[in-house]
Amino acid sequence: MSSERKLRYAMVGGGNGAFIGAVHRKAMALDGQFELVAGALSSSPERARASGTALGLADDRNHGSWQDLLADELRRPLGERIDLVSIVTPNHVHHPVALAFVQAGFHVVCDKPLVHTSAQADELVAAVRQAGTVFGVTYNYTGYPMVREARHLVQSGALGTLRKITVEYNQGWLATAVEEGGGNKQADWRLDPARSGAAGTLGDIGSHAENLAATVTGMEPEWLCADLTAFGAGRRLDDDTQMLLRYASGARGVIVASQVAAGLENDLRLQVSGTLGTITWRQEDPNHLVHSPVDGPRRILTRGSPWLSPSALQAGRIPSGHPEAFIEAFANVYLGVAADVRAHASGQPADPLAADYPRVEDGARGVRFIERVLESAQSERKWTALAGERA
Amino acid sequence: MSSERKLRYAMVGGGNGAFIGAVHRKAMALDGQFELVAGALSSSPERARASGTALGLADDRNHGSWQDLLADELRRPLGERIDLVSIVTPNHVHHPVALAFVQAGFHVVCDKPLVHTSAQADELVAAVRQAGTVFGVTYNYTGYPMVREARHLVQSGALGTLRKITVEYNQGWLATAVEEGGGNKQADWRLDPARSGAAGTLGDIGSHAENLAATVTGMEPEWLCADLTAFGAGRRLDDDTQMLLRYASGARGVIVASQVAAGLENDLRLQVSGTLGTITWRQEDPNHLVHSPVDGPRRILTRGSPWLSPSALQAGRIPSGHPEAFIEAFANVYLGVAADVRAHASGQPADPLAADYPRVEDGARGVRFIERVLESAQSERKWTALAGERA
Amino acid sequence: MSSERKLRYAMVGGGNGAFIGAVHRKAMALDGQFELVAGALSSSPERARASGTALGLADDRNHGSWQDLLADELRRPLGERIDLVSIVTPNHVHHPVALAFVQAGFHVVCDKPLVHTSAQADELVAAVRQAGTVFGVTYNYTGYPMVREARHLVQSGALGTLRKITVEYNQGWLATAVEEGGGNKQADWRLDPARSGAAGTLGDIGSHAENLAATVTGMEPEWLCADLTAFGAGRRLDDDTQMLLRYASGARGVIVASQVAAGLENDLRLQVSGTLGTITWRQEDPNHLVHSPVDGPRRILTRGSPWLSPSALQAGRIPSGHPEAFIEAFANVYLGVAADVRAHASGQPADPLAADYPRVEDGARGVRFIERVLESAQSERKWTALAGERA
């Protein structure tokens, strides 16, 4: 917490009934770094305004569309404008909103997957580079302190040369026909290609799996071989995906992401093996990281322990044994953005330890990954190249 | 989150470097129900004001003593005054501050253990009853949704007649002489009888154990037999406590609370057995409650699952599998207080499902428990009565 | 245990220093159904005889080669002959020994993988069918009671229509160059194509994974897409394998088997999801089976609980909570063989509940699986057919 003023933000999307909008707001509220001052909280003007009122927005900053929000902000004097916008809409809205706010010079946080196509992603990356603004993507699982410790163990060489990366992400919420009847708002748009994009489960949680693997290992696969399936009757998008990965270094990997694993909740697991040991992390038990060295007993690293790396320690709030969880991890992404926004304002370079968050380039890499997986899934060739360097 | 205005609060204690003050503030910030507007954040006027400035308090509401804070509040017009005060000082300060604010008509949240003596506790209970104000005590572990589910399983009869209650609360932070050198602020006051009271570990975490058992079972022991030990060289207060319990119903129980369990973190466990089954909960894995019925397979109940009780469900924010943790549980206590404060303001009775928080009577019961445990520990008699009904 | 006489067995392989031979002997000893009366315990005649002496074999039944053993048995009167032979040699010896004993009318238990080629496997299946003898293959993991409960849950429809099968089998013992210096007898032959066959890790533990999936689901994949890697410098056989599976029913699956997962021990996991729920089993915690139904809380099924299926219950010896483990599971395979051998002797059909063990056809299917995986690994085509029906 800091004596500096709170950062002012606007939210686009996330109105009444939206799950993820409330999570973003709680995450931004937690550490006292942000205050919500404006919004365009729904694509429906009435619902947008009703939502804004419920959240206590002043009438003149409670807009019926993101275009109105942007126009209004640009009319305001600099000292009154928002510092950043948080975009938590369905996927198809990300691109126009993000691009417009970046081009207008605002800092942006955008949900994942970033946009629908890598052309859009490249355009957005270029815009951010040109504007010189801060752009965060809420790959929230990378905000967990023990994920940062995992990344540290890889970077420090504790695992030796990496050989095997496995990410499994199983949920069960699409095991039944939840989309029938229209009562499930999430299912409604996530299963609709027009709003969700060409990827279903792949875009929703497969993209988290890709980002988690890339963040922890620092590597992007060179080749992939994917199989996508839509188990639910009538579904136009995949609800199950599985793929093999080959890395340029010779490492191998597997990603499994399914939303038809009936009865499972949010079972995201990461396992990375190198020549010197293996680490395992499970999102449903996020305060622990299991490290199995090749030459000694298994170690259970817990969030908050003094022997963790600085990057894991700075991502925690309370002593070990007092668990932190999903919202705190989400908040860590926002704390990273806040540090970068404040550094930007001060004209100083940000402390890299503090400004630790997924950036627009990570989002673009995720979009390219989705495209290549879709290409592989339709191909009879075994291996599809995932070209391009990691930004 | 609500369209009603945020509740204004002042904080007494919790200045720079205090662990628990920051937790309270984050918990109050999380759900957007409270805003910090005033404070007397330390017993040292300079540190108090520096802390308030760092937290963004206006100068005229940033006080050097709680007496100044109270006097200032009483001078302000009603519409500007704080709604409640949150007291997060060392224990010895609880009584005068709480009593003064209650008597002045303010709602209060106070950390545990409530006060030093049951005479103080009774005085405070009487004052609260006379003032008709809201008074919450932050036995924060009762805010965990799965503790509420445990309470529900007992109340619903799913466990049958209770027979055995075991609470173990093991920490290791006093295993070494952390108090030497004076650099550990927590150890500094917690091991000082003048500030901590006559109980050390007993008051700090034994009181959580008592409250957790009482909250879940709805029963208070009738008799207890305690053994307190100070393992640390030169310590004047217990750092380890163990006791046997007998309930009027015939049930039996054990409480173990230790802060010299070297290497352990915050290992609070509750186990309750009845004629029909056993439930087990571990604070370090708070999103799960294990229910072992006598006549079927073990069940793992997870926070957020649709088949939980209303009281467990309303204490959660996000879907099952997305863990919530310590700060969220803490925030649930404050949400209960908020519901009661708002009901009080509206003149309507509070929804009991919403206004679910430990009250001044729970705090008073905890003080009496501590007194009786201390009495038992010094007695050669096996059983010491824990007289008095649960409020 | 039974009043019938113990079954007499000979062992081929498994002399001094061999890991798996001792496991077979302990498993056969455990339940008092078998006695070792003869052997050819090594390919080295001297070591064979020294090993037999150490095991208490009579001199005239302690042979220097399996050919001598077989010839000697055929010279003995029927009432003195062995009932069965247990073959625990390196893989390349399985085929000639098994074929010779089957053709001579003996019952056989043989380690996996059964033989090197599917031509050999087909020959052996035909020989067994012609001889009408009992032939067990020690896919020992299927002997675990909770694996049998898993199979029961699938068969009973508790999981609905299967959609997803995942088996991961990670070990770390080949993470380092254990084969250097020649001191590791296991590594010595397992990494030698002449003795191990064309598959390394694939044959050793990948074949267990295949068998476990097939046993529990009752299904064999129709198509597979595999990637094999030899990470260890100079290795001629794979030490890591990963593959995607497609079933005729539309189900999907993944098998990962690695022996370079440094620091891991024997981490075999099975997960099967259907429309109605998911089951998860871990070999390192073998007494529990996790069942996550789509419409209620997770259930932890424990070995020995009265609500298990008959097939799981009959595979246990002691009450729930008293764990059984690897050797007991191994012994269950032998108990199944014993039941069938006794039924064979009595001329009665065996009780299928008792005669529950992997048969020569399962072994043959495993050999064909290995061949097809090797074919896929060398192919640029994405999908390789795994032709043939399950026996």
Place this chain on the structure above:
Amino acid sequence: MSSERKLRYAMVGGGNGAFIGAVHRKAMALDGQFELVAGALSSSPERARASGTALGLADDRNHGSWQDLLADELRRPLGERIDLVSIVTPNHVHHPVALAFVQAGFHVVCDKPLVHTSAQADELVAAVRQAGTVFGVTYNYTGYPMVREARHLVQSGALGTLRKITVEYNQGWLATAVEEGGGNKQADWRLDPARSGAAGTLGDIGSHAENLAATVTGMEPEWLCADLTAFGAGRRLDDDTQMLLRYASGARGVIVASQVAAGLENDLRLQVSGTLGTITWRQEDPNHLVHSPVDGPRRILTRGSPWLSPSALQAGRIPSGHPEAFIEAFANVYLGVAADVRAHASGQPADPLAADYPRVEDGARGVRFIERVLESAQSERKWTALAGERA
């Protein structure tokens, strides 16, 4: 396994339908060190003989009473006699049988609790010392390799000075009135003071808890304060016990043993804290020992790992990750006895690493413990002395 001849044993008790007799026989069979050659398997002569026949005993060594067994053995030439007798009867039969066989010069293994009174125990200890024979007591939990590792960590100083010992042993099998109707043979005698002794749950599993704590810590409590309860209607013996312990060193402890923990199975847990760390072991997960040092991450020690102590390593049979369990631990007690019996026969001192098993003095200490707990439970004094040094 050894080239030496198998040790010949007789069994007293353990006939058809007895749970524990079969466990003893399987444990003795597992490692090929013992063969059953004689018996008096029930107090009912007919059932004894029927059981012996079912187990394959020769008619002339299948007796209707232990007196007949003993007389017959003494008539036989030395080279034909049993090496030892295993006594697995209800408790009240232990004393006469054990005493008679010891006095006749036979080695003995006897189930726990050893005898009913400390006078009987002292008599038996004296008799064993006079006879110079081997006498093992099947406190089987001490046979678990990771319990031996726990003992090693204490002995090696890895935990520093011990401060706190907690053993909890919860079962649920007496939660319901299983004794009604007489169909439960275990409940039948265990709840009958004439056969079980003055202690119920205390004698059955409380004695295991005492022995486990004493074995691992090498300390016996100096004082205890106990509370025993019979929850089941009409029960004459305790089905729940809880007690506080004080050690001469200043250490503190708690034992909880209950058989009315409805829904629990065999939930035995040990936790020992010293100045340098804490170890935790759970019988239901016996291959792991959790070691939490005060100054580094938690370590999970697994059975079979090369970095374990010699005493833990020699108690295992198969590599880490391949679990061993209850029967193997039981067998380890018998392997210790076997080593001592063979040493005795050879006239050489036994290798202490091999001859690792609970002795008659451990059994006598357990009897004295039970007596003192019963005394404490009936006393109004807080502390009852548990006099006497550990043998």
